[in-house]
Amino acid sequence: MDAINYLSPTAQMILFSALKIGVVFGVVMTAVAYAVLVERKVSAWIQDRVGPNRTAPFFVDYLPVIGPFLVKLGIFQPAADGLKFLLKEDFTPSYVRKVYFWLAPAITVIPALLTVAVIPFGSNLGSEKMVIADLNVGILYTFGIVSLGVYGIVLAGYGSNSKYPFLGSIRSSAQMISYEIAMGMSVIPIFLLTESLNLSDIIRYQAEHGWMILKQPLAFVIFLIAAFAETNRLPFDLPESESELVGGYHTEYSSMKFALFFLGEYANMIASSAMMVTLFLGGWTLPFVDALSLPANSLLLGLVHIGVFFAKMAFFMIVFIWVRWMLPRFRYDQLMDLGWRRFIPLALANIVVTALVVALFNN
Amino acid sequence: MPQFTDLLFYALAGLTLLFGFLTVLNPLSRNPVTSAMFLVLTIMSMAGLFVLLHAFFLAAVQVLVYAGAVMVVFLFVIMLLDLKEDERRHFNKIAVGLGGLSALAIAGTLVASIVKTVPVATGAGRLAEGETKALGRLLFESHLLPFEILSVLLLVATVGAILITKKDLR
Numbered sequence: 001m002d003a004i005n006y007l008s009p010t011a012q013m014i015l016f017s018a019l020k021i022g023v024v025f026g027v028v029m030t031a032v033a034y035a036v037l038v039e040r041k042v043s044a045w046i047q048d049r050v051g052p053n054r055t056a057p058f059f060v061d062y063l064p065v066i067g068p069f070l071v072k073l074g075i076f077q078p079a080a081d082g083l084k085f086l087l088k089e090d091f092t093p094s095y096v097r098k099v100y101f102w103l104a105p106a107i108t109v110i111p112a113l114l115t116v117a118v119i120p121f122g123s124n125l126g127s128e129k130m131v132i133a134d135l136n137v138g139i140l141y142t143f144g145i146v147s148l149g150v151y152g153i154v155l156a157g158y159g160s161n162s163k164y165p166f167l168g169s170i171r172s173s174a175q176m177i178s179y180e181i182a183m184g185m186s187v188i189p190i191f192l193l194t195e196s197l198n199l200s201d202i203i204r205y206q207a208e209h210g211w212m213i214l215k216q217p218l219a220f221v222i223f224l225i226a227a228f229a230e231t232n233r234l235p236f237d238l239p240e241s242e243s244e245l246v247g248g249y250h251t252e253y254s255s256m257k258f259a260l261f262f263l264g265e266y267a268n269m270i271a272s273s274a275m276m277v278t279l280f281l282g283g284w285t286l287p288f289v290d291a292l293s294l295p296a297n298s299l300l301l302g303l304v305h306i307g308v309f310f311a312k313m314a315f316f317m318i319v320f321i322w323v324r325w326m327l328p329r330f331r332y333d334q335l336m337d338l339g340w341r342r343f344i345p346l347a348l349a350n351i352v353v354t355a356l357v358v359a360l361f362n363n
Numbered sequence: 364m365p366q367f368t369d370l371l372f373y374a375l376a377g378l379t380l381l382f383g384f385l386t387v388l389n390p391l392s393r394n395p396v397t398s399a400m401f402l403v404l405t406i407m408s409m410a411g412l413f414v415l416l417h418a419f420f421l422a423a424v425q426v427l428v429y430a431g432a433v434m435v436v437f438l439f440v441i442m443l444l445d446l447k448e449d450e451r452r453h454f455n456k457i458a459v460g461l462g463g464l465s466a467l468a469i470a471g472t473l474v475a476s477i478v479k480t481v482p483v484a485t486g487a488g489r490l491a492e493g494e495t496k497a498l499g500r501l502l503f504e505s506h507l508l509p510f511e512i513l514s515v516l517l518l519v520a521t522v523g524a525i526l527i528t529k530k531d532l533r
Contacts (some may be wrong), residue, residue, distance in 0.1 A: 100396075135419065137420050137495065141423050143423075143427050143431075147431025147432060148431055151438075154442075170442075174439075180431075
């Protein structure tokens with residue numbers, strides 16, 4: 001460890017940033033794989049089935065009791081799924097616009113992964129802050145990157161050069177643009193209260209004044225529902241509604257390219273869960289316990305903070321999955337009506353009321 | 364590391380110019396969607412230039428509003444119009460003339476303002492560094508009237524757009 005102290009500050013910064021990026025990337029990828037497993041298991045339980053319980057690599061035989069139990073839980077299923085995606089034939093139809101067809105899956109995944117960069121997923125380990133980039137305009141960065149995610153879907157529909165994908169991508173981009181407005185407006189009251197766009201500042205504020213979900217329940221509800229629309233999840237999965245559009249924008253995709261869309265969806269779910277935890281549930285803090293609401297002074301406490309953050313995030317992931325298997329799909333006009341004529345006015349009213357309260361009582 | 368930022372500036376400025384050129388005159392493709400995508404790349408590299416100036420707020424808003432919202436709607440319209448005959452190389456003389464004229468006007472304005480500007484000692488960028496608050500103050504205190512006029516202009520455009528799309532006006 002002493003060798004690190006001999007490096008220049010810039011070199012240390014680069015080293016630690018690279019380390020954090022690597023670890024966060026690995027964790028997000030693993031989380032995506034296991035989110036798919038949880039999705040399959042939860043859907044199975046809800047529909048009174050068993051779910052994946054067969055995948056068993058050779059070394060399971062050497063684990064006496066735990067082995068079969070892990071197999072039953074489907075712990076090895078994600079590896080099999082991933083391998084399947086990699087090894088399947090990657091088919092490119094002859095009529096597609098090749099450049100866009102190839103670009104679209106990548107453009108879908110990259111923004112989803114970039115959003116995680118500004119989220120403080122813990123206080124600190126040693127003297128390192130547990131956030132990749134502590135930007136002063138953190139939240140604007142997130143919204144900017146998220147808004148670029150639309151291009152992946154638009155280009156997938158355009159590049160596929162076929163009717164159902166095109167309809168799916170048109171639906172999706174209209175839906176995402178509409179709900180982005182509601183989402184963006186729903187968080188403005190938070191900044192009115194915290195007087196900062198920095199996500200670490202917002203967590204600090206919540207540690208002192210209580211969680212945002214208690215102060216801004218309306219903003220939370222709007223954000224949560226808009227997050228469902230932004231990630232194209234049921235009840236708002238119009239873009240890919242299989243009964244109408246076969247599979248929507250990814251109908252023509254196969255193998256790893258299809259897997260990238262899949263990955264993008266789950267990475268987006270993880271990113272929006274992390275955003276909700278940070279904005280509304282106090283991030284890595286817990287109320288009533290001082291040790292858990294102040295920056296960590298030991299490695300163990302730092303790890304506990306990260307654990308708290310992940311537990312909260314897992315909660316939102318379960319909600320995402322649970323809702324998908326409990327609710328039917330909206331009709332397209334209902335979706336647009338909800339976005340434009342209910343949420344946007346509500347969010348605007350919330351801004352005005354919060355601004356009035358802040359102006360009257362905070363001076 | 365002054366050299367490194369200089370290098371980044373030239374790289375980003377070069378990219379901005381290159382992408383801008385490819386937006387209007389792409390030798391490889393006359394596809395309007397490609398032009399639109401290159402415009403998005405131009406906007407993103409300009410956001411990079413803003414970051415170099417420590418104007419993070421401007422950079423974020425640039426990406427959020429122009430790349431994320433305006434260009435998506437553009438792309439939408441282009442894709443739905445499906446401009447088949449426009450893919451052929453043909454120039455509308457009036458459009459070229461008017462375009463050249465407005466380009467000249469913008470260039471003139473830019474050159475004039477660059478000539479007029481007195482260079483400030485380094486450190487002027489400090490104010491913009493994440494200071495969204497300072498920017499808001501500036502907008503709502505010293506430049507309130509132009510800001511409000513712009514807002515009304517946008518509102519008029521919105522109302523106009525809705526009016527045009529209504530078919531059964533009485």
